[in-house]
Amino acid sequence: MQNERKDLSERLLDFAAGILRLVVGLNKTAVGRHIGNQLMRSATSSGADYEEACGAESKADFIHKMQLILKELRESLYWLKLVKKSSVSTN
Numbered sequence: 001m002q003n004e005r006k007d008l009s010e011r012l013l014d015f016a017a018g019i020l021r022l023v024v025g026l027n028k029t030a031v032g033r034h035i036g037n038q039l040m041r042s043a044t045s046s047g048a049d050y051e052e053a054c055g056a057e058s059k060a061d062f063i064h065k066m067q068l069i070l071k072e073l074r075e076s077l078y079w080l081k082l083v084k085k086s087s088v089s090t091n
Contacts (some may be wrong), residue, residue, distance in 0.1 A: 006052065010053075013048070015043060015046070016046070018034055019039055019040060019043035019044065020082070022089075023036040025089060031086070032088040035083060035086075038075075038079050039076060039080065042073075042075040042079065043076040047054075049065060050065075050069055052065060053066055069082065084085055
């Protein structure tokens with residue numbers, strides 16, 4: 001179980017780092033900044049929230065925190081799809 005936690009923690013950290021690299025490459029327009037800020041917020045909070053969930057006070061608390069993480073990851077997916085469909089990426 002400990003290895004699984006470490007693996008997910010590392011994967012969420014890698015995900016957040018990749019998002020930061022992506023955001024650096026977005027256009028510096030108002031639209032690019034807005035999408036970048038929203039994407040950074042949702043993507044980077046997922047890993048931090050997971051670390052918090054690992055210290056949950058109960059099973060119910062852990063499940064609740066994991067549900068919040070899933071919501072943040074779904075939001076990140078939305079913003080990534082928007083980047084793909086729009087012309088805000090310079091890459």
